[in-house]
Amino acid sequence: MAALRSKLAAVVAAVSVPPLLAAAGCAGAVDRRPQPWAAHGFSADTFTREGLISGATATEAGCRALPDGIWIDIGSRRECIRFSLGGTEQPARTAIAFFPGDPGGASYRFVGGRFGMDAVSDFYQHTAESRRFVAEMVASVMPGMPVFLMGRPGMHGSSGDHAEDRHTRDEVLLMDAALTELKRRHGFQDFALSGFSSGGAIVANLLARRDDIRCAVIASAPLDLTTFHRRQDGAVPDHLAMRNGDLADPMRSVGSIRSNATVFVVGDTRDRNVPHAAWAAWEEAARRQGLRVFDADITGFDRPELGPKKTYHITGVRAVEVAYACAMGRSGETLRQALRTGEPILSPQGRRLSGEEIKAAFAGRRLTGTAWSSFGTGAARYTHWGPGGDLSHFHPQRPAERTATRRWWVEGDRLCTSDDGCDAVLADGRFLHVVGGEPLQLRATFAAAPPDPRS
Incomplete structure (x- = not known):
């Protein structure tokens, strides 16, 4: 039984530990530390x-x-x-x-x-x-x-x-x-x-x-x-x-x-x-x-x-x-x-960013966000906004695994993505709110991604 438990523990460790994201400063293909x-x-x-x-x-x-x-x-x-x-x-x-x-x-x-x-x-x-x-x-x-x-x-x-x-x-x-x-x-x-x-x-x-x-x-x-x-x-x-x-x-x-x-x-x-x-x-x-x-x-x-x-x-x-x-x-x-x-119930708060400020806030940044339309599923988005216009989405449990690649750009003072079109961005403390419509409604919220706890 002791040998069986040891084998089972090894299997659990193998399927539970995700690969690590090199960009997060972690080394090695598998994290073998106690979970x-x-x-x-x-x-x-x-x-x-x-x-x-x-x-x-x-x-x-x-x-x-x-x-x-x-x-x-x-x-x-x-x-x-x-x-x-x-x-x-x-x-x-x-x-x-x-x-x-x-x-x-x-x-x-x-x-x-x-x-x-x-x-x-x-x-x-x-x-x-x-x-x-x-x-x-x-x-x-x-x-x-x-x-x-x-x-x-x-x-x-x-x-x-x-x-x-x-x-x-x-x-x-x-x-x-x-x-x-x-x-x-x-x-x-x-x-x-x-x-x-x-x-x-x-x-x-x-x-x-x-x-x-x-x-x-x-x-x-x-x-x-x-x-x-x-x-x-x-x-x-x-x-x-x-x-x-x-x-x-x-x-x-x-x-x-x-x-x-x-x-x-x-x-x-x-x-x-x-x-x-x-x-x-x-x-x-x-x-x-x-x-x-x-x-x-x-x-x-x-x-x-x-x-x-x-x-x-x-x-x-x-x-x-x-x-x-x-x-x-x-x-x-x-x-x-x-x-x-369909009127908004929450009023988005914050200072509206200019086009240059949007580029500075997103380009080359790794951001965590949530799409308000899918709230209820507890879903968080892990994203990287490439300076060349690539928008990459990563798996929350496996940060090295890219799940989708889209495009992003700035038109005037609006942030645009190939999925969601163009919307304004409000800066509110540590958060960036993507807002659209009239009156304004929340589309998504982003903030700098926290350090990977497995690093």
């Missing part, structure tokens, strides 16, 4: 595809040693829940907590009474540093309020088994306990919760458990699991009945909600991943329960790297915008109208 997740008592790193698929266990001591770890004991199980924090370190009344959807390109199986994963997009992979960077960039346009990107069980560094925990009571209990601990640590009074897709189902269930939710924004979410899982022939899959007692169906918990929260349910009625019917029934039931529910049909986006198929599913950015604006005191009806008309 941080192993040092902190994790059996796998759920920031990676391999860890997401396998699931991970964690030790209490290792979890408590992490600044972004919360050790949770719900009686039936104990897990380490991770989070990424952006924004003010000063005490604030309200904190934003965002729950992401399922990984892009995920396919699930149900065999022998258990769920597993067959595959997931290579673009799922992140690091703790890249996700924290996304949280900081989001917080940069939401001043005065901390922003927490929550790691669901078995995802984004948290221990657990994503395929097994997805849509279950345990997932809700673990997230509920994590919010309570964050509130204790940081001293704020209440939450503005935002959830995209399956993360939105968690938010809906939390409304039935908590009395400190000021605002709740649910985007493109499966709020009626029977409708969501129903096949085209009308039949309900066997696994739904077999796991009925374990599932956290928001349609069951809606009758227990006793909340004064302002609730928004948003999505694109063309959504091909989560049909409109899978959230419409919950809206009606919530209103009957006396909740203030504002709904809006908005535009859903897609991640180009996941293929040409149109799903109209990604709506996370509008969800987190509304959560912030609601927590800042804007009325539900005002925000609903802004959503329905």
Whole structure:
């Protein structure tokens, strides 16, 4: 057994350690130093595809040693829940907590009474540093309020088994306990919760458990699991009945909600991943329960790297915008109208750069950024803006691996790319906001890439 464990450890190390980027100042083809997740008592790193698929266990001591770890004991199980924090370190009344959807390109199986994963997009992979960077960039346009990107069980560094925990009571209990601990640590009074897709189902269930939710924004979410899982022939899959007692169906918990929260349910009625019917029934039931529910049909986006198929599913950015604006005191009806008309909710801030300033800020630079339209997937962009006009994208877990090459240039006082056209750039402290439209809307945000932690 000792020899077998040694061989398995070698295999894990071989598939988990990415090549290093020479430009970052690292030498050698393979980093054989002990990995941080192993040092902190994790059996796998759920920031990676391999860890997401396998699931991970964690030790209490290792979890408590992490600044972004919360050790949770719900009686039936104990897990380490991770989070990424952006924004003010000063005490604030309200904190934003965002729950992401399922990984892009995920396919699930149900065999022998258990769920597993067959595959997931290579673009799922992140690091703790890249996700924290996304949280900081989001917080940069939401001043005065901390922003927490929550790691669901078995995802984004948290221990657990994503395929097994997805849509279950345990997932809700673990997230509920994590919010309570964050509130204790940081001293704020209440939450503005935002959830995209399956993360939105968690938010809906939390409304039935908590009395400190000021605002709740649910985007493109499966709020009626029977409708969501129903096949085209009308039949309900066997696994739904077999796991009925374990599932956290928001349609069951809606009758227990006793909340004064302002609730928004948003999505694109063309959504091909989560049909409109899978959230419409919950809206009606919530209103009957006396909740203030504002709904809006908005535009859903897609991640180009996941293929040409149109799903109209990604709506996370509008969800987190509304959560912030609601927590800042804007009325539900005002925000609903802004959503329905497509008006910007956040006003981009900063000094507009000239063409020469744009060249100086981007040319020859390695920048990390996020596209606001794909927010909700937790995706960060690692880019290099070549002085000759090449725009290279790199994999967040494998920084030597180029995933795409595009072109960029400057026209007048606008930054142009072959993918996205030409837009203005605003400088706001350490961040560069790419903005377009009238009135201006956020397209993307960039900042200097952090040093590679493996260097």
